[in-house]
């Protein structure tokens with residue numbers, strides 16, 4: 001089987017999703033901000049919404065792989081355990097007394113339990129029950145219900161931690177502390193899971209070791225025609241984009257990157273919160289985004305050199321069209337008052353996931369955006385996201401395509 005993502009909108013064949021679990025039960029009013037959520041969730045309802053989302057994709061012929069299953073199966077491999085636990089149990093984090101004992105507890109877990117605690121986190125009480133009370137200053141200064149290892153609720157947004165670009169995968173260094181531990185889980189999955197191990201695909205970057213050259217998949221749109229559209233954002237750095245460009249060009253996997261200079265704000269945290277593609281020449285865009293400065297990045301003769309051209313904001317759509325080999329692109333932005341538009345953007349109205357050209361999955365609550373897409377010939381399949389949306393991500397954020405045709 002070969003994995004590749006050749007567009008944003010061609011037929012979607014395989015995707016990785018993460019069904020919410022323990023990590024969201026551990027989200028509280030006290031930790032939600034640090035964990036990048038805007039509210040606590042009703043987890044059972046979030047799971048129902050997520051099951052319905054997965055069901056919608058399956059009905060459209062998409063093979064859905066659940067991240068929990070992938071990680072659990074991966075952790076049955078000794079090499080994967082060593083990679084993940086070696087990265088996690090760092091003496092500089094847990095102190096010289098507790099680190100090895102805590103690691104010993106995790107070494108003893110069966111794969112299912114190991115996945116549960118790696119993703120859901122573990123409290124001091126849970127750890128001490130298993131390892132006894134160490135003399136560790138690090139552990140003794142904590143309350144029993146404090147997390148020794150924090151939960152990872154943003155695994156829900158599988159788009160960001162790894163993203164496929166043509167015939168390779170970028171396993172991304174994440175900007176925010178709350179998401180950094182997600183990366184090693186995907187490093188292990190792509191290296192050791194039987195679905196991927198031994199398969200012929202390229203790896204565009206080296207995981208969290210690339211930090212601080214962060215790049216997140218929500219900023220990466222594989223628009224087709226050998227081009228990639230990338231947001232330089234709150235999360236994705238210019239050097240992260242530059243490194244991606246060097247890798248893609250070295251392997252001849254892409255011909256051009258267009259980088260958009262986004263405002264560095266949480267509401268616009270990734271490009272796909274304000275701009276996504278709905279068919280081969282059409283984008284849905286948030287009215288408040290306006291026009292942005294852009295850069296085209298192209299290969300030079302020397303492999304470690306790049307041709308970088310800056311364009312004024314009014315050229316943004318033309319620059320994207322040119323990368324696609326088109327005279328123009330269609331940009332769909334519904335006419336609505338600025339307050340309504342801001343609310344729908346916040347609720348991921350632009351964050352749609354195409355399952356084939358002209359057919360997208362969207363949250364049902366974004367009534368105006370969805371009606372406008374339909375009026376312009378796009379089929380919109382709606383899913384509920386009243387709970388899921390509280391983490392500020394929609395259908396595109398919650399999916400990591402691993403196989404998708406060209407448009």
Ligand SMILES: NC(=O)NCCC[C@H](N)C(=O)O
Nearest residue numbers: 036157218270391392393397
């Ligand atoms: N591509 C995306 O925009 N993903 C949404 C990520 C939301 C998550 N709570 C975060 O702040 O990283």
